[in-house]
Each structure stands twice: as C-alpha cells, then as structure tokens.
Amino acid sequence: MSNRQDKIRNFSIIAHIDHGKSTLADRLIEKTGLLTLREMQDQIMDTMDLERERGITIKLNTTRLIYTAKDGEEYTLNLIDTPGHVDFTYEVSRSLAACEGAVLVVDATQGVEAQTLANVHLADQQGLEILPVLNKIDLPSARPDEIRAEIEDVIGIVADHAPEVSAKSGLNIEDVLELIVNDVPHPTGDEKEPLKALIFDTVYDPYKGIVASVRIFDGTVKKGDTMMMMSTGVTFEVVEVGVYSPSPVPLPMIQAGDVGYITGSIKDVKHCQVGDTITLKNNPTAEALPGYKKATPMVYCGLYPAEGESYDAIRDALEKLQLNDAALSFEPETSVALGFGFRCGFLGLLHLEIMQERLEREFDLDIIATAPGVIYRVTKTDGEVIFVQNPSNLPEPTEITKMEEPIVDAKIYIPSEYVGNVMELCQQRRGSMNHMDYLDEKRVMLDYQLPLNEVIYDFFDALKTKTRGYGSLDYEFNGYVESDLVKMDILLNKENIDAFSMIVHKSKAASRGRQICDRLKDVIPRHQFVIPIQAAIGNKVIARETIKALRKDVLAKCYGGDISRKKKLLNKQKEGKKRMRQMGNVEVPQQAFLTVLKFDEEK
C-alpha cells in the first residue's frame, strides 16, 4: 500500500438535466488551472455540436485535475463526466463504477427531480459516497434550506454541510474541491497485485484504433506490456498509456488508483468491450471485476438508404457509431417497400433521434427511418415463444396464442396543479397508477405503470406540454404484460406498404390509423389517378382517406418571356420528384415516413 493513492480521488458529477453539472465541471477544470478562461469554450466537456445544441452530454469524457488543497497537499482528482438523460442510465452506471464518490449537484431553485433520484440510485448501486452540492445559489429564487431538507427527506442523505455554490459565477467552487478531497474515499488498490483494470468507456481514434478508458484497481500497466481482455482472452501489445488532461497525455505507466487510457492498435470493438477487465497476459488476475449492467435496447426502428443513397455507406456509418456506442445494435433486414436496410436497437427515443441526426449530419447520409417500435413477446400456437421487433415479422393472428408488451415503471415529477392533466394523460396512454407521493406542498411524484409503446413516441413532449415544461420523467423496464395487440397495415392504392406497418393496442388502432391516413393524404402528391389510403387490421379496413386524381396542371400562357421561367419551374418539379420513393405505382416523398413517425397529441 503506497500513500500515492491517498492523494487520489476518483469521482463523477451526477445531476438532473440543467442543474449545472457541466458548468460545475468546467469550473473545476478552470479552478485547477488546466485551461485559461479564454481557452475554455462554454461547456468544454460537451465536445460534440449535437450535444451542445441539445444542452446534454452524450459522450463520456474524463479529465485529471491537480489540486492543491487547503491542507497544502497536492491531490489528483479524476473527474469523469456523465450523461444525464433517462435513456442513458447505462452510460452513467459505467462511469460510476470507476469512481469512489459522486458529487450530486442539485439546483437550489428546483430541488430534487426525476434524474436526481435516478442517478443517486445508480451511484448507490455502485457503493459510492454521495456528496450533495447546492447550485445556482446566486438566483433570487434559490431556497437552500428547503432543498437541503428535501435532499435529506427524499434521498436520505445528510445535506447540512452541502456547499452552496454558483457554477455559473464561480462562487464557492473551492468548497466543492475541498469536499471532494475530504469526503471522497481514496482508492485502495495494490499496484503490486496483478493488473485489474476496468474498461468504462471506449473511443475510436482513426490512428490509435480503439482507445479504452480505464480505471486501474490493482497493478500497473505500461507501454510494451501484453494486455489481455478477460472476457475473450484476446491479447494486445500495449502501445500507449496515459491520462486525460483533458486531452490525452502519454505516460510511462499508470497504476492502481489511476484513471486513464490504454491503446493497443485494437481495431475491432468486440475486442474491447465496456465492462470488461484488462489484465496482463504474463500475470493475469484471478477474477474479473464485476461487469456492468448490459445495455438492453428497448426501442427499435428500421433504417434504410433513401433513393440514391448507398447501403454500404450506412453500414459503415453504423459500424463506426457502434465503436463509440456499445448500446447501439443493428442487423441487416429487408423491406418490400424500402429494399435493403437495417433493424437498429436503441436505449430509447432520444438515443434513436440522436443516432439518426448523427447519421445525417456527421456522415452526410440520406436515410429513411420506419416508425419506432418496441419488442413484443409472442407465444405461438405451437408453444414457441418469440420476440418480435419488426411488425412485418409478426406471425399470422391464427398462429398466435398470446401477445405481451413491455411495460415500464414510470416516475413522473410534476407541480401539484397539473396532477389532473397528467393523470388524464397517463390514462389515455393505458397507464395504471401505482401510487402518488407529495414531495412537498407544491410537488407531486406519480408512479405509473405504462406500456413502453405508449411512452416512446411523444409521451415526454405531451408531459411537458401538459405541465408547462415543469414535468420530468424517469422510467425503467418492468417486464411484460399480456395485451390486446394487433398489427396495423397501411395500404397505398390497395398495396400494403410494409415499411408503414405497426403493432398497436387494439383500442388505439382506429384513431392512430385515421391519423396516419390523414397525414399521408397531406404529404403524398396527387397522381394521375385516385389513390385510396387505407389503414387495415388483417382484411378489415379501419380508416380511409382518398387522394383525388390530378385534375389540372397546365400553364395558360407561354409566350417568349415565359419560356425560361417555365423551364425553371418544371425542373424544380422534377427535382422534387427525385426525393420520392416509388411504392407500387404511387410516388411517396421521404417525409411521408417521418409523418408516420412523429405523432402530435390527438386534437
């Protein structure tokens, strides 16, 4: 046991969205002198544009801070940034396992919210020391004493010594650093023991291959060692080790208690799995570290190349994305309507949307996504139990004994005046209430059981609307429940377009069918023949709209001065057609798919 580890603190910052986690991280980095104010872009740790746009962190980033405490000693503080959205609890748990403590940031004007609790729960699971910090103390609406009480009551941790800070202005930031030094336990590994390093994140670097972010629990690793992945037994020569400061800084070695990275020219992400333990071939550790919760995709959709887009390009992009995102899953599939594509699995709708945007923006791909859906559990008449993600793979109704859908336990936090509205919303979404708690006179927590397929579309948006933005939500998978589910097809000009099929609850089929038909009618252009749009369950048509045949499209006057203009218009018309997809003899614009995807609240 060296006393080197006495001076190390490994911690994360956890919080509900917008409580100031990233700003605090920036202040800590600044305070420990790593970067000047000018060098810091706002929220430097949120490096991706997309993240910045949405105000959330997606990727993990770690950094080492060197802090000289009030006791005069120099400490190494390893800060691991974590994402804060309900879809990414998996990613949060990964970084937490690398820490001994967690700084819990609570907005002093908002108090304990959905993800505050969710994150605390995860930190608890990892056995971390949780240190509350009250943020935004400079705001006039800050109520520190109330929030302190809330933390003690609701979370059950002592908060009377919680520092009051303003991450935005930099007020009392040293108190947080002192808190970390004093209250986060130091690591207690043994650098002489065989190497035991936990991979808590991976990043793909075009030159270095896959870079593993690691927390060393025991042992030492340096360049030239032969490392071994315990789950697969695959070995690699260590090319480089180092720490993040926040950019990678190579070091001769890293040891027990450290947080850093290892590279080994690893090309295949399967050889560097998050949750795996790295040890040395020549002196392997006996037991691997307990793994993380395996990320289970909950929401699926089909991703297909748009007209003229390359299937291979999409596959390559998905492979690249997967290198950095173990939670993304995909496999090839085909659709009669859309051709060759992929069935992709995501942690949730946000994850799905972000992946789609990344494919479109970072990889410049033109893709069509089918409606997102969940996995259903189907028991067939022959006794076989299968899981169905793609509605087109659902067996015939005559072959099905029962169908089950995934349900979630949702915790909804709202101001009390919206209780009626929100209960109505949950009812509409086939929810059943487990219980309701008053957090204080003004806020309520509703615990509802809801079908996942009612939550993934726009439940969150509806919740926000009904609570004027004050509502928040956290949900967790809670098993399967038998349900009256049907497959709804959409037919265009009497032809079933498989890409539009969805599995819906029987009670929702007619209204959803009507909505889709209505939307498609607006989006599909008129043709030289009448187009019936139908929603059907089996042979039964449950909703219908009709697009009239084109009756008139002619230019009355075309004289000398009109010719150029006319040509331009016709060219534009033709260009517009290029973004269409031929389905049978109906030309469908790509946005038709989005139309089916996005649902507004029913009017």
Place this chain on the structure above:
Amino acid sequence: MNQTPSSLYIHIPFCAQKCAYCDFVSFAAKPDFRMEYMKCLTKELQMIGTKYDKPILKTIFVGGGTPSLLTVEEIEMLGQVVHENFDMTGIEEFSIEANPGTLVNEALFKWRSIGVNRISMGVQSMNDVLLKKLGRIHTSEVVRSSFATLRECDFDNINLDIMFGLPDQTYEDMMDTVEKIIELGPEHVSAYSLKIEEGTPFDRLVDEEKIHLPDEDEDRKMYHGLVKRLSEAGYGQYEISNFAKEGLPCNHNLVYWKGQPYFAAGMAAHGYVDGVRIGNHMDFESYKTDIQDGKFPEATREVIDQDDAAFEYIMLGLRLNEGVDVVEYNSLYKRDIEKDFKSVIKMQVESGALEIVAGFMRLTEYGRDIANVVIAEFLD
C-alpha cells in the same frame, strides 16, 4: 437555332391603370417619360438593325402595357425606325395589343399606315360587374364599339382575349361571354384561365379570402365548354389557349411555340437570338443607361444548348394541338424520341394523356389539362 430571327417583339409598358390580376411590367406614364422611353426604344431598334444588317422580318408583335395608348407622333417614330432598320418587304404579320376604350381613329389609321395588319384586344369578359372587379377600364358596350371602330379602320385580322375561372364567375356567365364574342366575329380568340400571380392585388384578396375563385372542376368545365363552343363556331383550337378561324393563327406566337428565334426591343422584353434567351431590364434606369452607353439592355442571358433546345422543342411543341413532329425532332436533335422516352411515352399513352398519330406526338384533351405533368416527364 443560329439563324437570324425574322420575328421581332416590341414592349410598350404604358397603361392607363393597372388591372388587379396583372404582373406584367406596365404602369401609368407621364408624357415626358414616354418620350424618353420612345427615344431609347428607337435607339435600341437601330442597334439591332445595325448589328444584324437590316434583317428581314416576317412577324412583329407590339405588346405591353397598352400599345394602343401611343400617340400619333409616337407611332410615327416607331414606324420610321422599324422601316429604316429592318427589311419590311416580306412582312406577313404586324400585330399590336389594344385596350377597348383607348382607340382613337387617327392613331388606328397611323398604325395601319406603318403596316400594322392585326390587332389583339383584351376583353376578358362581357359581364360588366366582373369587368369592374377586374379593374378593367371598359364596359362590354365599349368593347362592342371599339370592335366596330377596328372594322371601320379596315382591320380584318382581330384577336379578342377572354379569361375564365374569374372570381365569382359562373359557367353560364362565361359561356355568355363566349357567345357575345362569337357574335362579334373576330378572326382569333385567346382564352386564358385566371392565374393568381404573386404580388398582385388579386393575390392579396385571395389570401384574405375576400374573393372566391371557381374550383378545379369548375375551371375545367369552363375550359372544355368554351373549347367545344368555339370549335362549333369555327374557331379551331390550335394551342392550349388559342383558337382561330381557318388559316388565321397568330404567326408571331407560333414562332415561340416552334422554338424559333426572335428579336426583342423595349423594357422587360424577351428575345431568343444566336442560341441565347435574353431578358431585357425590368427597370427604366438600367434600360436607359445601357442604351445610352450603346449596349444592348440585357439583364439576363441563358445559353440554350442542344439538350435545352431539344427539351424546349417538346415543352413548347406539346402546347400546340398538332403536337411535336417526331421525325423533325429526331433529325434536328439527333435523337430517337420513342426510344429515349420509351417508358414515359408508354405510361402517358396508357394514362390517356398522350398519343402519337401520323408521326405527331400530341396531348389529348385530358393531356392538355395536366400538360405540365406530361411535359416534365420529358426532362432528362
């Protein structure tokens, strides 16, 4: 088409007042301004005549605005410069546009004297209530008397323009106008479906939902109604919006539809010369400045290569009832239309919009209703 044009378009942008539906370059103009304009126009015509070495003209069209507002003096100016700078010995058709109620005998005789042998008069409707709504300056009575005046002045080739699909216009209203037109007995009729152009008073009124337009079905009913009636009365349809008595189509316009070249003079005028489509300046200042500098007042130029020309041949040719001469197209553009557009033609023939008869590819009656769609299919 690199042959020298034998057609000329001249633009006179003056009007007494602006009609509610009009998006042409036209405005009320003071005498001083008019003189300035005429001087520039004169110079421009001289420049054209000089550059192309007194080209032979077969057709001339003076459009606007309201050319019939020109004074005797102005007409004289125009006539002189045209005759001096162009070879008028073979002139077949010299048209001007006129507004009912602006006709002055002296001016008409002057037009005749410089060679004008065709008048195109805008009527739009013989329903006085409707005429007012359109912002026209005349009544149906004025149309009749103006028409009579034209005949008195020996104009034996007259076109009347009418419009359908007008706000609050009924099918009966429109057919009534058609009857009255037939009664007057012009040589040629143009019938246009009202198009609401952006930025016009009508556009605003439609946005504000203050006027009600006939829907698509009513519009088509009117169109097919008038086509039939005019045909019965001897006005064969030869283009989407144009009808003429035997042998009397507008030859100048045929030049457009056959993709042939033409000169342009005046503000906002368009020409097609040496394979380039030209648009003259839309504002007087720029127009004047260029001319004073001895430059052609071109605001826009579009080079038409073989592929463009080939498409235009179809785009414009299909507007004519007779359609596109397949052999001529194939030989002009070294193509094989039936092979190049095999599937398009098949589909449109099957849909009933297109037919190929006696070597001509043409739109059917139904095809004329959706001409844009069919034509767009022939874009590469």
